[in-house]
Amino acid sequence: MSTPNSSIALVLAASFIGSFGATFLKGGADRLERNFKSLLTNWRLFAGVATYLSSFLVYTAGIRNGELTVLYPMVSLGYVWTLLWSRIFFNEPLTKGKFMGLGMILAGILVLNLGNK
Amino acid sequence: MIGKDFTEKGRYGTIVKCAEKTNLNTATVEAPVIVESKKNLRKSLTMVFGCTLLGATAQILIKSGLKLLPQHAGLFELILIGLTNWQLMMGLCLYGGSTVLLVLALRYGELSMLYPVIALTYVWVAMLSLIFFHESVNIFKATGLLMIVGGVCVLGLSQKK
Numbered sequence: 526m527s528t529p530n531s532s533i534a535l536v537l538a539a540s541f542i543g544s545f546g547a548t549f550l551k552g553g554a555d556r557l558e559r560n561f562k563s564l565l566t567n568w569r570l571f572a573g574v575a576t577y578l579s580s581f582l583v584y585t586a587g588i589r590n591g592e593l594t595v596l597y598p599m600v601s602l603g604y605v606w607t608l609l610w611s612r613i614f615f616n617e618p619l620t621k622g623k624f625m626g627l628g629m630i631l632a633g634i635l636v637l638n639l640g641n642k
Numbered sequence: 643m644i645g646k647d648f649t650e651k652g653r654y655g656t657i658v659k660c661a662e663k664t665n666l667n668t669a670t671v672e673a674p675v676i677v678e679s680k681k682n683l684r685k686s687l688t689m690v691f692g693c694t695l696l697g698a699t700a701q702i703l704i705k706s707g708l709k710l711l712p713q714h715a716g717l718f719e720l721i722l723i724g725l726t727n728w729q730l731m732m733g734l735c736l737y738g739g740s741t742v743l744l745v746l747a748l749r750y751g752e753l754s755m756l757y758p759v760i761a762l763t764y765v766w767v768a769m770l771s772l773i774f775f776h777e778s779v780n781i782f783k784a785t786g787l788l789m790i791v792g793g794v795c796v797l798g799l800s801q802k803k
Contacts, residue, residue, distance in 0.1 A: 547757050550741075554748035570745065577741075604758050611754035622800020623754055629793030630761045637764060637786025640779075 528591030535587030536596045543580035544606035548614060549573030555615075594638050601634045683801055686751030689743050690759045696740035698766030702774060703733035755801055761790050 553569035564570075588596050604627055611617045707729030711720060724730050747756055765787050771777040 547753060550745050551748045551753040554745045557745070557749050573745075574741065601761070604761070607757045608754050611752065611757070615753060617752045617754045619754060620800060622796060623758075626793045626795075626797030626800065627758045629796060630758050630790050631793075633786045633789030633791075633793060634761065634764065635786070636782055636789060637768070640782030640784075640786060 528595045532587050532589070532591035532596060533599065535583055536599045537602065539580045539584035539587055540600050540603035541606055542576060542583060543600075544603045544610060546573050546576035546580060547603075547607050548610040549576055551611070551615060594641055597641075598635050598638045601631055604631065682750040686747040686749075686756055687759070687798055689747035689750075690756050691762070693740045693743040693747060694760055694762040695766055696736045696743065697760070697763045698770060700733040700736035700740065701763070701767050702770045703729045703736065706774070707733060755797055758797055759794050762794055765790055 549569045550573035553567050553573055556567060556569065557564075584600065608619065608623070608627060612619050707724075707727045710727060710729070711723060715723065744756075744760075768777075768779075768783060768787055772779060
């Protein structure tokens with residue numbers, strides 16, 4: 526079975542959309558206060574959940590055709606995007622340890638998927 | 643390393659404020675920024691850890707719930723059956739819980755450090771699948787899982803300095 530380009534595009538799009546989900550949640554978490562009203566008006570939290578849901582829908586459409594062993598690891602590209610957004614939007618330092626840790630995790634996910642063949 | 647962030651970046655101001663508040667309540671002396679940041683690191687890592695456990699359990703529940711759904715059924719019928727399927731409903735609730743934990747964790751730590759830790763979900767799912775679905779383990783799976791755990795350790799330890 527081969528994996529159509531449209532599936533690859535959809536899964537890559539899902540990982541891109543999903544990375545904004547985490548970014549919105551972080552933005553919302555930074556503005557968290559201990560009262561109910563501020564929770565309801567915290568639009569970033571709602572945007573985060575909505576972004577996650579839409580990323581899930583795009584992902585589901587993507588994996589209808591094609592090999593899961595090819596498509597599944599592509600989702601983890603979202604980790605790389607998230608690293609980029611945390612630098613751009615939250616000014617977080619990107620240290621050697623973070624790159625090394627993420628690199629090991631991504632490689633681990635790839636190797637893990639080889640075992641699912 | 644994190645102590646430097648406190649003085650450099652304004653967005654950590656919320657955390658410092660919150661720490662002062664709890665110190666007032668418990669009537670302790672104001673802790674130095676370094677100790678506070680270490681506490682926050684441990685707090686946020688524990689929460690993300692819980693978040694991955696909940697997420698993995700949710701995935702397993704949803705998978706076993708989906709298996710019980712009929713192959714041929716209309717959308718309306720599927721939704722009705724799905725709503726009465728406790729595994730599916732429980733799985734969705736746990737997903738909700740894991741999202742709440744993630745938000746609470748993100749309050750105390752950096753996104754770039756905490757988000758990759760979510761990959762631990764893969765490890766739990768593999769272990770739970772082994773127990774509940776009797777899925778096989780091979781050298782690739784075992785190596786991959788160890789690499790993920792190693793990566794998470796590297797991330798966590800690199801922040802401790």
